[in-house]
Amino acid sequence: MARIAVASGKGGTGKTTIAVNLAYFNRIDLFDLDVEEPNCHIFIRGKGKEEVVYRKVPSVDKSKCDYCGICRDVCEYHAIVVLKDAIYVMHELCHSCGACSYFCPKGAIEEVDRPIGRVVEVQSEIKLTYGVLNVGEATPIPVIKHVKRRIGRDAIIDCPPGVSCPMVESVRDCDYCILVCEPTPFSYHDLKLAMDALDKLGIPYGVLINKNGLPFNIEEKIDAEIVGRIPFDRKIAESYSKGELLHNYAETFREIYEVIKCR
Numbered sequence: 297m298a299r300i301a302v303a304s305g306k307g308g309t310g311k312t313t314i315a316v317n318l319a320y321f322n323r324i325d326l327f328d329l330d331v332e333e334p335n336c337h338i339f340i341r342g343k344g345k346e347e348v349v350y351r352k353v354p355s356v357d358k359s360k361c362d363y364c365g366i367c368r369d370v371c372e373y374h375a376i377v378v379l380k381d382a383i384y385v386m387h388e389l390c391h392s393c394g395a396c397s398y399f400c401p402k403g404a405i406e407e408v409d410r411p412i413g414r415v416v417e418v419q420s421e422i423k424l425t426y427g428v429l430n431v432g433e434a435t436p437i438p439v440i441k442h443v444k445r446r447i448g449r450d451a452i453i454d455c456p457p458g459v460s461c462p463m464v465e466s467v468r469d470c471d472y473c474i475l476v477c478e479p480t481p482f483s484y485h486d487l488k489l490a491m492d493a494l495d496k497l498g499i500p501y502g503v504l505i506n507k508n509g510l511p512f513n514i515e516e517k518i519d520a521e522i523v524g525r526i527p528f529d530r531k532i533a534e535s536y537s538k539g540e541l542l543h544n545y546a547e548t549f550r551e552i553y554e555v556i557k558c559r
């Protein structure tokens with residue numbers, strides 16, 4: 297039993313392909329935490345149950361406000377503008393810390409729910425749960441946290457690309473992380489950043505080389521366990537573009553899972 301994250305320093309390495317096929321061919325629940333651009337549902341299709349995700353933002357009762365500016369001054373995220381006789385809250389910048397309502401001397405601020413996205417659960421041959429962040433929202437973290445609450449002890453987790461906060465929040469609490477890379481200098485550069493991040497977080501990881509066979513020899517440069525290799529195969533790209541699973545590689549994905557579940 298393990299929570300296995302699938303991440304990549306760089307986008308476009310085939311991370312989602314690996315996560316989806318690993319989950320499907322081993323019959324494990326799949327979670328898509330790439331909430332700004334979820335696409336596991338293109339491969340795992342079915343009727344979904346939805347839940348709206350809210351977060352708290354301030355609402356100002358202007359009849360009580362005297363425009364003292366304290367709320368603006370305590371807001372670390374510059375989400376409040378106070379003028380001589382007007383006040384504006386920019387909800388997209390608010391991080392829901394609650395400081396403004398706590399410090400308002402007039403009790404003029406109430407915290408209200410604002411919808412910022414949704415969590416969708418699809419039951420197909422495997423269960424897929426994914427988050428969707430509403431367009432224009434500044435941070436995906438609250439939606440990622442909502443999806444994470446549903447993760448059990450055995451899961452494959454498709455993480456956001458990169459090594460910034462969304463990726464760190466997604467891999468936190470995982471037992472193991474597969475870093476997907478491709479044999480190119482760009483991918484190698486970003487892979488090193490992802491390895492550094494996981495070293496600092498203390499999360500064990502291995503590297504899966506996708507598009508194996510391209511001329512750049514990434515394998516001799518990596519100081520980490522290689523948990524699998526998926527060949528550079530035009531048919532994989534064709535299947536991906538049609539939203540199809542990689543049935544020809546089912547055994548490869550079962551073998552990869554056998555390797556990592558013992559880690």
Ligand code: SF4
Pocket residue numbers: 356360361362363364365366367368378383399400401402403404405
């Ligand atoms: S702290 Fe309260 S009273 Fe002062 S400007 Fe903000 S909302 Fe108005």
Ligand code: SF4
Pocket residue numbers: 353354370371372373374375376385389390391392393394395396397
């Ligand atoms: S809740 Fe926090 S982040 Fe949001 S406006 Fe108030 S002080 Fe700023």
